[in-house]
Amino acid sequence: MVNELNRRRFITTLGTLAAALPLGASAFDFIPSPGKSFDFILLGDLHFDKLEHHDMEYIKTTYPNDLGQIKNYSRITEENLPLLMRIAKEKAIERNADFFLQLGDFVEGLCGSEELAKKQIDEFVELVRQQDFKRPFFVIKGNHDITGKGARENYVKTVLPWQGKEQKQLLSNANSTFVHKNSRFVLFDSYSAEESLIWLKSVLKNHTEKNLFFCIHQPVVPFDARANWHVFSGKSQQASRNELLDLLGEHNAIVLCGHLHKTSILTRATSKGNFVQLCIGSVIPSAQAAVTDHLTGLEAYQTNLVDLEPEFSPGSLDERKRNLTNEKPFIKHFEYANFCGYGNVSVDAKSGITLSIYANLDQKPWSIVNLSNLLKL
Numbered sequence: 001m002v003n004e005l006n007r008r009r010f011i012t013t014l015g016t017l018a019a020a021l022p023l024g025a026s027a028f029d030f031i032p033s034p035g036k037s038f039d040f041i042l043l044g045d046l047h048f049d050k051l052e053h054h055d056m057e058y059i060k061t062t063y064p065n066d067l068g069q070i071k072n073y074s075r076i077t078e079e080n081l082p083l084l085m086r087i088a089k090e091k092a093i094e095r096n097a098d099f100f101l102q103l104g105d106f107v108e109g110l111c112g113s114e115e116l117a118k119k120q121i122d123e124f125v126e127l128v129r130q131q132d133f134k135r136p137f138f139v140i141k142g143n144h145d146i147t148g149k150g151a152r153e154n155y156v157k158t159v160l161p162w163q164g165k166e167q168k169q170l171l172s173n174a175n176s177t178f179v180h181k182n183s184r185f186v187l188f189d190s191y192s193a194e195e196s197l198i199w200l201k202s203v204l205k206n207h208t209e210k211n212l213f214f215c216i217h218q219p220v221v222p223f224d225a226r227a228n229w230h231v232f233s234g235k236s237q238q239a240s241r242n243e244l245l246d247l248l249g250e251h252n253a254i255v256l257c258g259h260l261h262k263t264s265i266l267t268r269a270t271s272k273g274n275f276v277q278l279c280i281g282s283v284i285p286s287a288q289a290a291v292t293d294h295l296t297g298l299e300a301y302q303t304n305l306v307d308l309e310p311e312f313s314p315g316s317l318d319e320r321k322r323n324l325t326n327e328k329p330f331i332k333h334f335e336y337a338n339f340c341g342y343g344n345v346s347v348d349a350k351s352g353i354t355l356s357i358y359a360n361l362d363q364k365p366w367s368i369v370n371l372s373n374l375l376k377l
Contacts, residue, residue: 009295023131032098032314035349036181041088042343042355044099044258044280045105046081047144048127049073053120055112058149063110063218071282080284080361085131087361088342095344097178098265099135099245103258104142104217105278114150121158124186136166141174141189142217142259160170175199183211183347189219190231197240204247210348214253214275218245221255222327223264224338225309227320249273252375254353263338266301267333267374272334278355281340287361293338301327301334332377341366 032038051074059067079373092100102111105126111117128137139145141336145159146152155174164171167178174189175196184207189196205210218231234240248255249270267274292310303321306312313320344365352372356365 002060032180032189033096037346037348038181039095039344039346041092041093041095041097041100042256042278042280042345043084043088043100043102044282044340044342045144045261046082046084046102047073047076047105047108047283048120048124049077049108050120050123052202053108053111053116053123055116059110062112063148068109070108070110072285076283076285079285081127083361084282084284084342085127085289087363089131089133091342091358091363092133092346095346097135097219097344100133100137101185101215101256102139102254102282103215104138104140105144105258105295106139106142107145109144109147111150113313115152117148117150117154118158121154124164125158138166138183139163140187140189140215140217141191142274143191146191157344169200177203179209181347182209182349184209185213185215187213188216190216193231193237194240197244200244200247204251207251210344212251212253213256214248215256217257218259219255219257219277219279221263221266221268222320222323223266223277223279223334224260224262225306225312225320226260227306227323228313228316229259230323233323244268245275246272248275250273254371254375255279258282260340262336263341263376264336265333265355265369265371266331266335267377268327271328274375276333276371276373278343280343280357282342284340284360287341289360291337291339291359291366295336295338296334298331298334300336301331302331305336333374335367337366337367345371 049070069276079343086173107120111120146155160171167176176187178185188200202221222229222230232244250272252273253275255275255277257279258281260279260280261283264279266277268277305324305325306320338357341359346354352370355369355371357367359366
């Protein structure tokens with residue numbers, strides 16, 4: 001619980017805030033775009049994986065239900081991830097984007113030993129290096145990134161130093177913040193959520209920038225069949241959830257999240273103001289995968305969203321319907337579709353924040369949305 005957080009851990013958690021610096025280019029060949037406007041490339045869950053990353057006896061014993069998933073993600077990693085990386089790089093060059101932001105579950109995890117966990121992360125970092133993006137590549141902690149033997153240890157030993165170099169600041173944990181031009185970015189660790197909330201309140205006391213991007217793996221607002229997969233979803237966490245919602249509304253945040261491998265854009269009202277949530281996934285099953293279950297309008301945000309996955313967790317059905325019912329009065333805009341892809345976010349000093357979202361490996365946008373306008377609903 002928050003009240004049990006001791007002083008030493010609290011100071012350690014705040015250490016990342018003290019080190020927050022404006023994002024520059026001294027560690028990269030690329031020179032950021034001039035002026036106050038900028039773009040960045042957005043990627044959702046990737047689940048980088050290879051069969052040789054796993055002790056299969058460990059999987060069969062500890063995670064038997066994940067064996068099929070591991071095989072599928074290994075196929076996607078081999079067949080489609082290199083294409084996604086190439087297309088994302090082309091889009092970054094086309095848009096003169098300043099950096100990449102990946103929203104967690106960049107690896108599959110579940111490896112079975114610390115050595116295999118390190119191998120998986122090292123190979124993902126090498127994959128990023130080989131792209132020669134010439135731009136920073138930021139990642140957020142996802143649940144798969146810290147799942148399995150040795151995963152948490154390797155996150156500390158490997159991921160934090162790598163991300164420290166990308167962000168050009170010393171990282172003691174997965175919470176971090178940086179300022180780029182007129183925008184503050186908060187990378188929030190939802191797997192130490194109570195501690196992260198304390199840290200977030202300290203960050204936002206110093207937030208004076210025009211825009212706030214709140215970047216998190218789990219959604220903040222439920223929006224599909226898995227309406228119990230959001231941060232602070234437990235009954236005992238409702239006070240923390242309400243505090244987080246009000247903070248995001250007070251600062252008119254743009255929330256960027258993944259986790260569900262679906263696409264959704266919504267506006268959520270709070271007593272302090274509105275925030276917008278965008279969810280995106282990047283586990284692309286094929287270049288021609290269909291866009292299905294496209295829903296738009298407030299009338300689409302109903303308890304029957306649980307019917308999108310009728311076989312999912314029957315025991316939690318009432319809880320998921322209750323979550324959607326409780327959220328519905330606060331939803332002011334809603335769009336949903338079942339597909340993965342990538343995005344480009346444009347921050348313009350005059351026209352505001354615009355999202356271009358691309359289905360699969362397409363190079364023409366599926367949709368272009370003015371997120372600043374959605375904040376004003």
